[in-house]
Every structure is written in C-alpha cells, then in structure tokens.
Amino acid sequence: MRARIPGVDAAARSDLAVLLPSRARDRAPGRPGDLAFSRWLGSTAPWRLVLVVALVAAWPFAAAAQSGFTMGHAFEALWRWLPFLVTKGFAMNVVISFLTMAIGTAGGVVLGLWQVSPSAAARRVAWALTQAFRNSPWLVLLFIVMLTFPFQVEVGSTVIFIPDWTKAVFGLSLPVMANLSEVVRGAVQSVPTGQWEAAESLAFSRRQILWRIVLPQCFKRMVPPWMNWYAILTMATPLVSLLGVEELVTLSRQAMEAEDNHPELLVPFFGFALVIFFAYCYPIARWTIALERRFAVKL
Amino acid sequence: MSSREATMNGPDWDPSQPIVSIRDVYKSFGELEVLRGVSFEVMKGEVVCIIGPSGSGKSTLIRCVNALNSIDSGSIRVEGQEVHDPDLDKLELRRKVGMVFQQYNLFPHKTAIENVMMAPVLVLKEPKGEVEARARALIRKVRLEGKEDSFPGELSGGQQQRVAIARSLAMRPDIMLFDEITAALDPETVKEVLVTIRELAEEGMTCILVTHEMGFARELANHIYFTDRGVIVEHGPPATFFTEAKDPRTREFLSQIL
Numbered sequence: 382m383r384a385r386i387p388g389v390d391a392a393a394r395s396d397l398a399v400l401l402p403s404r405a406r407d408r409a410p411g412r413p414g415d416l417a418f419s420r421w422l423g424s425t426a427p428w429r430l431v432l433v434v435a436l437v438a439a440w441p442f443a444a445a446a447q448s449g450f451t452m453g454h455a456f457e458a459l460w461r462w463l464p465f466l467v468t469k470g471f472a473m474n475v476v477i478s479f480l481t482m483a484i485g486t487a488g489g490v491v492l493g494l495w496q497v498s499p500s501a502a503a504r505r506v507a508w509a510l511t512q513a514f515r516n517s518p519w520l521v522l523l524f525i526v527m528l529t530f531p532f533q534v535e536v537g538s539t540v541i542f543i544p545d546w547t548k549a550v551f552g553l554s555l556p557v558m559a560n561l562s563e564v565v566r567g568a569v570q571s572v573p574t575g576q577w578e579a580a581e582s583l584a585f586s587r588r589q590i591l592w593r594i595v596l597p598q599c600f601k602r603m604v605p606p607w608m609n610w611y612a613i614l615t616m617a618t619p620l621v622s623l624l625g626v627e628e629l630v631t632l633s634r635q636a637m638e639a640e641d642n643h644p645e646l647l648v649p650f651f652g653f654a655l656v657i658f659f660a661y662c663y664p665i666a667r668w669t670i671a672l673e674r675r676f677a678v679k680l
Numbered sequence: 681m682s683s684r685e686a687t688m689n690g691p692d693w694d695p696s697q698p699i700v701s702i703r704d705v706y707k708s709f710g711e712l713e714v715l716r717g718v719s720f721e722v723m724k725g726e727v728v729c730i731i732g733p734s735g736s737g738k739s740t741l742i743r744c745v746n747a748l749n750s751i752d753s754g755s756i757r758v759e760g761q762e763v764h765d766p767d768l769d770k771l772e773l774r775r776k777v778g779m780v781f782q783q784y785n786l787f788p789h790k791t792a793i794e795n796v797m798m799a800p801v802l803v804l805k806e807p808k809g810e811v812e813a814r815a816r817a818l819i820r821k822v823r824l825e826g827k828e829d830s831f832p833g834e835l836s837g838g839q840q841q842r843v844a845i846a847r848s849l850a851m852r853p854d855i856m857l858f859d860e861i862t863a864a865l866d867p868e869t870v871k872e873v874l875v876t877i878r879e880l881a882e883e884g885m886t887c888i889l890v891t892h893e894m895g896f897a898r899e900l901a902n903h904i905y906f907t908d909r910g911v912i913v914e915h916g917p918p919a920t921f922f923t924e925a926k927d928p929r930t931r932e933f934l935s936q937i938l
Contacts, residue, residue, distance in 0.1 A: 579785035579844075582746055583799035583851060584774040593802060597789050 416673065419609040423666035430659065438652055455645040459653055462636040470629035471657050473546070474618040477628065480550045481618075482611050485557030492558060493565025499587065507562065514559030520620055526552030527624045546628075549621040557614050564606045568599035605673040612662045612669070619654070629654055693760025699724045699855060699886050700745060705754035707740060714740045715751070716910035722855075722903075725884045729897040732907035733933060738890040741907070742857045745888065746777040759854065775803070778848030779857040782864050784840040786832040792843045793819060793828040796850045804851070811850070818846040822876050838869030842876055849880075856880065858889040894937055898922055906930045 495507030514522070526548050533542045572595045580590040622630035633654055637646045698721035707715040714737040722728050730738045743749040744756055747763055747770045756763040758773060786795050796815040800806045819828055822842035832840050841861055848856060858877065862870040874896050881887055881900050891897060897904055898918045905915040906927075914930045915921070925931050 573785075575781060575783050575785040576787065578748055579779075579781060579787070581748060581770075582774055582777075582779035583847070584771045584803045585799065586771060586803075589802055593798070594787055598787075 416606055416609050416669070418613055419605070419666040419669040422612070422663060423670040427663070430663075434652065434655065438648055450643045450645055452645055452649070455643065455649045458636075458640045458646060459649040462633075462650075463653070466629060466632055466636065466653065467657070469627070470632040471661075473626075473628040474615065474658075475661075477546060477550055477553070477618050477621065477626075478611065478615040481553040481557055481614055484550065484554040485561055485610075485614070486607070488554065488558035489561025490565055492562035493569070494591070496562060496566040497569050511559045511562040511566075514555045515563065517556065519553065519556050519617055520623065522555050523549065523552040523620060523624060526555070545624065546621070546626045549624065549626045553614065553617065553621070557610060560610055561607065564603055564610070568603045569595055571602060572598050601676045605669050605676065608665055608669040608672070612665045615662055615665075616658060629657070695724050697760065698722055698757075699726075699759055700888070701755075701757040702741075702745075703755045703757075705741070705744065705756060706752045707737075707744065707749065708752060714910055715744075717754075718907070718910070718912055719754075720905055720912065720915070722886060722888060724854075724886055726902045727881045727887045727900050728889070728903050728905065729901040730888070730890045730905045730907060731892065731894070731897060731933075732913075736907045737910045738907050739859050742779075742859055742888055742890055745855075745857055746774050746779055748779075771803075775851060776854045777857060778851055778853035778855070780841070780844050780848055780859065780861045782860040784832070784837070784844045784864075786840055786844055786847070788832050791829045791831055792824065792835065795832070795843055796847045799847070800850050815846070815850055818849055819843070821849075821879075822846045823872070836869060837865045838872050841865065841869075841873050845873075845876055845880075855886045855888065858887065858891070860890050860892065862891070862893060892937065894922075894934075906933065908933075 492507045492511055495503045496511065498504050498507070527545065530548050530551075531543065532545070533540050535541075569591075576594055576598070577590060580594045585594070618628060619630040622628055622634070625631065630651075633650045637643075637650055640646055700722040702721070703719045705715050705718045706713070718737070718741060720728075730741065732738050740749055744751050745758065745763065747768065751764050754764065758777060761773065762768070763773060786792075787798070790798060793812070793815050796818055797808070797811050800811040800814070801808055816828065819825060822845055824839060824842055824846075827835060827839060827843075832843070835843065844861075861877075862873055865873065870893070874893065877887065877889070877896075878900060889897075889901075901918050903915060904918055904921045906913050906921075906925075906929075908929050914925060914927045916924075922934065925934060
C-alpha cells in the first residue's frame with residue numbers, strides 16, 4: 382500500500398503548520414482559486430481600465446463623422462434614455478443578482494454541509510449536484526430552466542403567471558449554489574480536526590460542533606470568495622437578456638431600436654452598460670481583496 | 681448530585697470495581713496494527729501513567745477510552761459501561777470522561793471563560809449564572825485569575841493548556857485523560873501545568889496520563905505502564921518500575937530518557 386501523505390493525498394490531520402508542495406497548495410481546501418477574478422479586477426489600476434474604455438470609444442468616431450447621424454446625436458439619445466436604463470434596466474440586474482445570491486447562498490450552505498456530512502449517501506448526493514452544476518455552462522442551465530419550467534400554473538380556477546425573471550433567478554442560482562457549496566466545504570475542512578476532537582470530548586453533538594464551534598471560525602474565511610462569486614454573478618446577469626428578460630442589455634437594445642438602430646448608438650449604449658457594471662463591481666472586487674488580506678493575517 | 685451520579689453510572693458498577701477496565705484491545709489503522717492485545721485496569725482515584733516510545737499506541741489507547749477512536753476487538757468498560765458497543769451513547773460517555781490534548785485545542789473565537797462555560801451551558805443545559813460562578817472558580821484554581829476575558833491567541837502555551845484543563849473540569853468528569861499535555865510546552869511552563877495536575881490528583885480525581893515527564897510519573901503515579909509496539913511490555917508502581925525494570929526494551933527506554 383502506498384503511504385498516504387497527510388496534507389497532500391488527504392486533508393492534514395494536524396494543528397501544526399504543514400508546508401505543502403506548491404501544486405498541492407493551490408488545490409488545498411480553504412484556499413479557493415476562484416478569487417482569481419476579484420484579484421485580477423481589483424489589482425488593475427483604475428486609470429488603465431479607463432484608458433482601455435476611452436480607446437475603444439474613440440475608435441468609431443472617425444467612421445461616425447461620415448454619416449448624418451453623428452456620435453453627438455448618439456450620446457444625446459443615450460442621455461435621454463439614461464434614467465430609464467438605470468431605473469428599469471440596471472436596477473433589475475441588481476434585483477436579479479440579490480435574489481439569485483440569496484437562493485444560491487441558502488442552497489450552497491445546505492449542499493456544502495451535506496458534502497461534509499457523516500452520512501455517505503448525503504455526501505455523494507451533494508458531491509454529484511455540486512459537480513454537475515459547477516461544470517455546466519450557465520447559459521445552458523438558464524435555457525433549460527426557462528424553457529422547461531411552465532410560464533403559468535393553474536391553482537383551481539385561478540391562473541398564476543410566473544414572470545420569466547423569476548425563472549432566470551432560479552436558473553442562475555444553480556451554478557452559484559454549486560460554487561458556494563465548494564466554498565463552504567473548503568472552509569469547514571480548513572478548521573483543524575483538533576477543534577472537532579476537543580468539542581467531541583466535551584460531549585457536544587455534531588450539530589452543536591458545526592454551528593457553535595466550526596462555522597463561527599470559518600465564517601470570515603468564506604466572506605471573500607462569497608463576494609467574489611457575487612461579482613461574477615452580477616456580471617453574468619446580462620445573460621438573461623438572451624431569454625428576453627427585461628434588464629439593462631435587453632432595454633438598451635430596445636432603446637436603440639426606438640432610435641432607428643443607427644450603428645453609432647452601439648458604442649454609447651453598450652459602453653454605458655460596461656461603465657455601470659464596472660462602477661458597481663470594481664469596488665466589490667477591491668473590498669474583497671482588502672478583506673482577504675485582513676483575514677489572512679488574522680489566521 | 682447523587683441522583684446524577686446514579687443515572688450516569690453503568691448498570692452494574694459499584695465503586696469498588698475498576699472505574700476503567702481495558703481487556704485485550706486490538707486496533708489497526710489500515711494495515712498498521714497500533715494496539716495488539718492491551719489490558720489494564722484503573723481504580724477510582726488512581727493516577728495511571730502510560731509511557732513508551734512514540735508510535736507505541738499510547739495516545740490511541742486513551743483516545744479509545746472516550747470513543748474518539750473505535751476499537752476492532754476487545755472490551756473497554758468505563759464505570760461498567762461497555763464503550764465498544766455500536767449502541768453506545770457516546771455523548772453520555774464523554775460527559776463522564778474529560779480529555780486534554782497536546783495542542784490545547786481551545787476554541788479560538790471564544791475567551792478563556794467562554795471556553796470553560798460553553799460545554800456546561802450548551803451540553804448540560806445548566807443555568808448560565810451558576811456555570812459562570814463555577815468557571816471563575818476553576819480559572820482561579822488553575823491560577824489564571826485576570827485572564828478570564830483573554831482570547832486563546834493572547835495566552836501562552838502553558839496558560840492555554842490550563843484553560844483547557846479548566847474547560848474539561850467544568851463538565852465535572854469522573855475521569856480525566858491527558859494526552860501528552862506538556863509535550864508542546866517549553867520547560868519553564870511545563871511546571872505550571874504539572875502543578876495543576878498534581879492538585880487534581882491529590883483531590884482524588886482519576887487520571888490517565890500519557891506522558892514523557894518521568895519525574896512527574898515517579899512522584900504522582902500509582903501505577904506506570906510501559907508500552908511498545910502496541911503491547912504493554914512492563915508495568916508496576918513507580919517505586920519498583922524505575923529501579924527493577926526487567927524487560928530490555930523498558931531498560932533501554934529508561935536509560936535514554938532518564
């Protein structure tokens with residue numbers, strides 16, 4: 382039998398610091414590599430991002446000058462539509478992201494705790510669900526939910542319509558749930574086994590150990606990856622425009638249609654969508670990194 | 681108090697019988713045989729020290745007493761109650777058996793006094809005020825007055841270990857298990873922890889210690905067991921154990937450590 386090396390082949394069973402080989406450390410529980418997005422976004426200097434946006438915006442100006450409908454007209458149109466796009470469009474993206482995150486978090490906590498359950502059956506089911514939804518394209522999950530779920534239910538004689546955005550929330554919450562399930566599992570497993578043993582020897586029940594001793598210790602560790610997934614989710618909400626849900630991108634396209642679909646409208650309208658998403662997510666990314674740094678020292 | 685003791689005791693245990701009785705215990709981790717037929721008995725109020733080279737199964741043995749590890753075969757009885765029983769109420773057993781670990785394992789998100797109070801409040805459901813008074817007395821007893829509101833991270837190793845002892849005592853156990861509790865401490869702080877253990881022993885607490893502190897074992901133990909490769913090689917009261925060891929393995933170990 383090949384010797385199993387704790388910390389490499391299996392979870393470390395020691396309170397002592399264990400020096401892991403670099404490859405194993407990337408995969409070690411409790412150090413999710415999925416902060417990569419926040420790290421990338423948060424570590425980019427603001428001026429560099431502004432520069433990229435400015436360059437992209439400047440390029441079509443030359444082409445625009447040739448037609449009667451100028452970029453000036455296009456920006457004027459954007460200005461007229463702006464309040465509508467923010468209050469009816471982007472607000473919807475935020476609502477979808479909030480509700481999705483709430484459902485995804487609730488589901489992720491349940492699945493994540495099942496993944497560390499003493500019952501082998503619960504562990505297997507939770508693992509399978511987690512892997513299935515973690516490794517599926519979000520858009521495909523959305524299509525499946527949107528097209529297979531009924532758009533109305535009849536209760537007796539009354540017909541209740543299910544708005545498509547609620548189905549979108551459900552569809553998006555599946556991958557979020559699966560990814561948060563992994564965050565919870567990793568965090569729980571990052572608490573040293575000595576904590577479990579000490580609590581067990583004091584006659585705490587498993588439920589008490591989890592809620593009173595283990596989760597309070599790893600809660601902080603879960604916050605940065607949780608916020609990272611929130612930023613990723615928010616950025617993914619425009620996907621639901623492909624399914625006709627009325628949010629920022631859907632309404633931007635409708636507004637451009639109302640303005641006779643001049644190609645000059647594309648840059649101001651979609652540029653605005655980029656800017657408003659960036660303005661919303663960049664502070665979250667910076668905050669995530671700041672929290673991660675603070676909690677890292679505390680350990 | 682007396683009614684609690686009556687319900688917590690095993691069905692047919694009377695205090696003149698051994699409080700812990702270990703018979704022919706075998707335990708393997710995969711292909712590694714850790715315990716190969718260990719038997720011994722501890723009477724109420726006795727202090728028993730288990731010594732031996734590392735990897736000889738001493739820690740595993742005491743972890744089996746409060747069912748942190750299961751055993752493969754044999755019998756472990758605590759106050760007449762069989763531990764090696766699939767229907768065992770582990771939580772009931774662990775209320776009677778306290779344990780202190782080498783790495784202290786205090787709950788880092790709770791202060792010293794909260795660490796001590798947690799189990800009586802949450803497990804025994806005792807009133808908070810009563811538990812707090814007892815916890816303060818225990819913290820005084822381990823000489824940590826003034827450290828009640830410190831977090832484990834703010835305490836030295838020796839102080840943390842004494843909080844861990846107070847935390848176990850707060851459950852009013854009948855038996856205390858100590859698993860190499862001074863092994864992670866520097867020599868100056870070892871003493872303060874051993875003083876606490878000595879007081880406990882003098883009060884009549886039944887103690888089973890896995891230890892490398894030979895001087896301590898000689899002074900306090902009623903009985904010393906020497907284990908090697910999963911079996912008890914030699915045992916006896918300290919007066920004879922240290923001077924009249926017969927087995928060559930015991931003599932070699934003692935010559936290295938004394």
